[in-house]
Structure formats: structure tokens, C-alpha cells
Amino acid sequence: xxxxxxxARLAIADxxxxxxxxxxxxxxxxxxxxxxxxxxxxxxxxxxxxSARVMRLQDGRQRLERSESLDGEPRLQWRLxxxxxxxxxxxxxxxxxxxxxxxxxxxxxxAAADAAGLANYEMTVTGRERVAGRDADVLWxxxxxxxxxAQRLWVDQATGLLLRIDTVGPQAEVLxxxxxxxxxxxxxxxxxxxxxxxxxxxxxxxxxxxxxxxxATAEGWQLSHAVAGFELISCSxxxxxxxxxxxxxxxVIQAVFSDGLAHVSVFIEPYDVHRHQASxxxxxxxxxxxxSRRGDWWLTVVGEVPATTIQAMEAIWxxxx
Numbered sequence: 001x002x003x004x005x006x007x008a009r010l011a012i013a014d015x016x017x018x019x020x021x022x023x024x025x026x027x028x029x030x031x032x033x034x035x036x037x038x039x040x041x042x043x044x045x046x047x048x049x050x051s052a053r054v055m056r057l058q059d060g061r062q063r064l065e066r067s068e069s070l071d072g073e074p075r076l077q078w079r080l081x082x083x084x085x086x087x088x089x090x091x092x093x094x095x096x097x098x099x100x101x102x103x104x105x106x107x108x109x110x111a112a113a114d115a116a117g118l119a120n121y122e123m124t125v126t127g128r129e130r131v132a133g134r135d136a137d138v139l140w141x142x143x144x145x146x147x148x149x150a151q152r153l154w155v156d157q158a159t160g161l162l163l164r165i166d167t168v169g170p171q172a173e174v175l176x177x178x179x180x181x182x183x184x185x186x187x188x189x190x191x192x193x194x195x196x197x198x199x200x201x202x203x204x205x206x207x208x209x210x211x212x213x214x215x216a217t218a219e220g221w222q223l224s225h226a227v228a229g230f231e232l233i234s235c236s237x238x239x240x241x242x243x244x245x246x247x248x249x250x251x252v253i254q255a256v257f258s259d260g261l262a263h264v265s266v267f268i269e270p271y272d273v274h275r276h277q278a279s280x281x282x283x284x285x286x287x288x289x290x291x292s293r294r295g296d297w298w299l300t301v302v303g304e305v306p307a308t309t310i311q312a313m314e315a316i317w318x319x320x321x
């Protein structure tokens with residue numbers, strides 16, 4: 001009887017799980033925007049390891065996030081609703097920015113314009129495992145074409161919070177992995193002392209990088225065609241040198257494409273012979289980057305996708321006459 005009861009509870013739990021990729025994507029995004037937590041995130045890529053202490057507080061009125069890098073130069077990143085502040089304590093520098101169309105970072109997934117992009121993956125629930133001491137459903141997203149990598153996701157059973165994500169290459173090799181090594185879900189703390197700490201910038205050189213929404217057309221560009229499964233989800237511009245002379249600031253355009261799991265960013269800025277060298281392509285883990293000159297402009301395309309996708313994304317940009 002006990003075994004039968006356990007089987008019944010398991011069946012009920014299984015029936016309660018999301019049934020398709022779009023539903024899982026929605027569950028993960030809802031958790032990323034509503035669950036409070038603190039923990040340590042570890043990223044493995046190209047044989048290197050980096051880590052950060054992260055926290056998120058959501059009290060119904062406002063959203064507060066903090067990330068402290070644990071490797072390399074000390075750096076603190078704060079986010080209060082749409083205001084982001086990055087602090088470098090050693091050099092006494094700080095930068096503030098109003099984030100209107102921020103690129104998602106773990107444990108969020110890239111935004112999806114609709115469910116069409118996710119249709120380029122075949123999704124299966126492959127089992128249940130433990131991550132950072134929590135029970136997780138394991139999802140496998142297998143690409144249906146050459147334009148994207150496979151993704152394996154570990155999703156917290158209780159809350160839907162993304163606990164780990166692996167980007168997997170064509171030979172089943174893990175190209176990059178981001179995961180909580182420890183996490184406290186449902187963490188609570190008073191927000192006011194944290195907000196005061198975020199705003200405590202006495203003695204720092206503070207610059208503001210104002211980002212404004214725009215369109216490719218408004219900036220004199222057009223897209224010749226779409227790259228399968230990737231939709232343009234945002235386009236914005238901001239100063240290249242936020243701390244420079246306001247009268248001579250150059251602007252960089254950032255366009256972000258997404259299929260719901262992977263994203264590609266395209267940066268367009270005026271070509272400068274002193275700053276921009278020969279065109280090149282680089283790979284670090286799952287991330288491919290391509291630089292190229294287009295007349296008076298310099299394009300940088302970067303994303304956790306195959307190199308062929310980066311090349312295709314670079315080729316679709318055309319300067320309007």
C-alpha cells in the first residue's frame with residue numbers, strides 16, 4: 001500500500017510538470033523574477049573557473065540584486081529595479097546605468113519574442129537530480145538544426161529556479177556550465193541597509209552610461225533576412241566612453257537576438273583605426289566572437305552559439321543608402 005501511494009504521488013507530481021518548452025521557459029523566467037535567494041554561482045568555460053556571490057531580494061514593491069566577483073579584480077554589481085551600479089573598489093571607480101533592455105544573466109534565460117524560437121529545440125525531461133542540495137528536474141534541449149548548441153537545464157522542483165545550465169557541443173562535450181554551488185532559496189533580509197550600501201559612493205569617480213531604446217532603421221541599418229529561430233528582442237544605444245567629454249561622445253548600438261535559450265549581441269560603433277585592428281574571430285568555451293569592418297563602422301558579434309551562427313548574424317547587417 002505504501003509503495004502504491006508513493007507511486008500515485010509521483011504520478012500526480014509528473015502530471016503537474018509543464019508539458020512543453022514554452023511552459024518550462026515561462027516557469028523558469030517567473031522564478032528568476034520572483035524568487036528571493038542568495039548563494040554562490042560558479043562558471044566553467046574553456047578550462048577556466050570563475051565564481052561570484054549573488055543575492056536577490058523581491059519584496060513585492062522592488063527588486064534588489066547584488067553580485068560580488070570572487071576572482072580577479074574585486075567588483076560589485078548592484079541592481080535596484082532598473083538602476084544598475086557597478087563598483088570597482090580598488091580603483092575607486094563606479095558606473096551607473098538605467099537598464100531598459102538588459103541581457104538576461106543566470107539564473108534567468110534570454111527573453112523570447114514568442115515560442116517560435118524554442119520550436120528549434122526538441123525538449124525532453126530526462127530525470128531528477130540534486131544541485132546545491134536541492135531536488136531538480138533535468139531538461140534536455142536538443143537542437144533541430146546547426147544554428148544552436150544543445151542545452152541541459154536543472155530546474156528547482158519547488159520553485160522553478162534555474163540551478164544549473166550546461167551548453168553542450170556537437171560531440172556531447174560540455175562547452176560551458178553555470179551553476180549554484182550553494183543556494184538559499186526564500187532568503188530574506190532588510191532592503192534599506194543594502195540600498196544604502198549600493199548608494200555609498202563617496203570618494204568614487206562615478207560615471208553614468210545612459211542607454212536609450214532605438215531601432216536598426218533609425219540608426220541607418222537594415223537586416224537583409226532573419227537567422228533561423230532568432231528574433232530581434234531589443235535595440236539600444238549608449239555612449240562608448242561614458243566618462244568622456246559630453247560634447248564628443250560616440251555611441252555604440254547593441255542589438256540582441258534570442259531564440260529563448262541562446263542569445264547573440266551585435267555591437268555597432270564608428271570605425272577607429274587606432275582602436276580597431278584586423279578582423280578576427282575568437283572562441284572561449286561556448287562563446288564565439290567575431291569582429292569586422294564595414295566601411296566607416298566596426299561590428300562585433302558575440303554569443304553562445306556556433307561560429308556559423310555568428311557569421312550569419314554579421315552578414316545580415318546592411319547600411320542603408
